[in-house]
Amino acid sequence: GVPRYVKRKSRENFDIPVKDLISACNEKTKLIFISSPNNPTGNCTPEDEIREIIESVDSRAMVVIDEAYAEFADSSLVNLVTEYENVAVMRTFSKAFGLAGLRVGYGIIPEWLTSPYKKVAMPFSVNSIAIKAAIAALRDPAYLRKTVELVKHERAFITENLQHVFKKVYPSEANFVLADVAPAKSAGVYAALMKQGIIVRDCSSFRGAGDSFIRVTVGTREQNEKVVEALI
Structure with missing residues (x-):
């Protein structure tokens, strides 16, 4: 695929120009990737704007939301995964959990995507030490x-x-x-x-x-x- 980048708004806030992003999509668009909170600006994209983007592409394109820094924010978009079949949310243990060196993360995805994911996932993507550390972190809220x-x-x-x-x-x-x-x-x-x-x-x-x-x-x-x- 060929990536297309949509420039965020002016230096006032670095918000996503939703209309521009939607206009940049066409029938060939297969994936929309959004970071929220964004790096390096730190701002979150409001849920209503994310919904507008999701609904504009219907189910022809996956909308992937990177929530690597979500624990530090006051909101999350995880709930959208249960509402839309074309939404996935990515999380990591590298930030708030402090396990950056172990390179472990997880995704919240619709059930239909689990089988295609398993076909392309690396067989040993996370080592046993990282798994144990991640489980221990989850047990210490x-x-x-x-x-x-x-x-x-x-x-x-x-x-x-x-x-x-x-x-x-x-x-x-x-x-x-x-x-x-x-x-x-x-x-x-x-x-x-x-x-x-x-x-x-x-x-x-x-x-x-x-x-x-x-x-x-x-x-x-x-x-x-x-x-x-x-x-x-």
């Missing part, structure tokens, strides 16, 4: 709640403080915050922070992002204070 609460609290701390430094800091429902450092360049800010032992993401490698965005991952209060102090 208290730890997950504590982690999410910490991230949300510290995310607000970073957002509030960086708003005094940069012209635009974006509301986030993920475990990171996006900031526009213009008129500075993201590469320069990244390099300057690296010299202080601080790593942020230079977002210039993201399609259409430009050269003035950095993504700051939420850490502990001590780490976050160090980042804020370095950027002031």
Whole structure:
């Protein structure tokens, strides 16, 4: 297949231009992929807009929603899988559960898709250690709640403080915050922070992002204070 990219709206909010996305689809469209919360902007796509997209393509195309950061958000679109036959939601243990090194995730998919999936899935896609770790993580919801609460609290701390430094800091429902450092360049800010032992993401490698965005991952209060102090 040939991918077609639909550019998100202006720097005001980076929302999905629903009408443009629908217009970009045709009878050959087989898959629509949406990240919510999105990386690196951190914003979620409202459910009513997702429904509009799903219903516009009927059942001729699958709508796959990447919810890698959903635990940090205030809503999820998992319920849509039970309502539509052409919706799948992808999740991971790499973010909120802290199991990135084990490369384990899961999908919530309609029942009819399980058989086709098994035909193309790798026979040993997840090792036994990763499976045991994932099960253990699911059995400890208290730890997950504590982690999410910490991230949300510290995310607000970073957002509030960086708003005094940069012209635009974006509301986030993920475990990171996006900031526009213009008129500075993201590469320069990244390099300057690296010299202080601080790593942020230079977002210039993201399609259409430009050269003035950095993504700051939420850490502990001590780490976050160090980042804020370095950027002031």
